[in-house]
Amino acid sequence: MWIxxxxxxxxxxxxxxxxxKIAQTIFLKLALLNETIECPNCHETLGRINQTEYNLVRDLSILGNRVYLKVPRRQFHCQKCQKYISERLSFMRLRQPQTIRYESIIYERVKNWALLNQGMNGNCASYPKVSLSLVFKNTTKEDSYLKSATPKSELEHLDCSKAITV
Known part of the structure; x- marks a missing residue:
């Protein structure tokens, strides 16, 4: 079967x-199609890669299998402003072990879990607040750079009383 x-x-x-494919996990090695990036400081076009490191990142499941992406993280050196620039990728944040869309799915599941518990119990005083920072570890400064990111600031600490109004 061709996939x-x-x-x-x-x-x-x-x-x-x-x-x-190992057991129920698929590992995909990626290559980036763009050859150049723009320096965010001086807007110079950068085409010479200084170094490439691969990060293993969790993504959405495919055909019932967990998926991990081996993503090349390229670093460029700008001759004009003499700075090292790490390439930004639209589908993930720097130093995060998951893609943005996987993070969004987890966010929705936590939100739905809180709503479900509110409906079953009728009162959520006995439930601790679900800290989304525990789910996502740390948010990074790339949140402002990535416009498509899930708006976590609305429900940073999700408890049932807030979740029911969302």
């Missing part, structure tokens, strides 16, 4: 170059 992982992933400027 086009590029279409299944539906991530911008990315192609799957290799995959491996």
């Amino acid at each position: 086009n992982f590029d279409q299944l992933l539906d991530l911008p400027n990315v192609t799957v170059v290799n995959y491996q």
